Amino acid sequence: MDTQKIQIRAPRFELYEPVTLYWNGQERLTHIVRRWFDLDDSARGDDPDGYWWYKVTNDEQLYPEGTIEPRSE
Numbered sequence: 151m152d153t154q155k156i157q158i159r160a161p162r163f164e165l166y167e168p169v170t171l172y173w174n175g176q177e178r179l180t181h182i183v184r185r186w187f188d189l190d191d192s193a194r195g196d197d198p199d200g201y202w203w204y205k206v207t208n209d210e211q212l213y214p215e216g217t218i219e220p221r222s223e
Contacts, residue, residue, distance in 0.1 A: 161185050161202045162215045168223045171206055171213060179221065180206040 163169060163182045171178045182204050189200040203212040 156189065158187055158189070158200065159202075161187070163202075163204060163218060163220065168221050169206070170219045170221050172217050172219070173213065178206075180209070182218075183207055186212065 163185065165182055165185065167182050169180060169182055171180050184205040186203045186205075187200055188203055202215050204215065204218060205212055206218075
């Protein structure tokens, strides 16, 4: 039996961390409320290690980490 180990990199943002979301030409101050790691996204080929996705306050959409920046309150 051949087993592979999967290494998941640490998330870029902590839960409830204050962040700035840049989406559709707008900038919004918000907080991280959930995060998901999507290993299946590695099939796109540009990051074989998968991707972290984040949900922010009062929004049901998931956002990739490249659209979010940390901020201090």
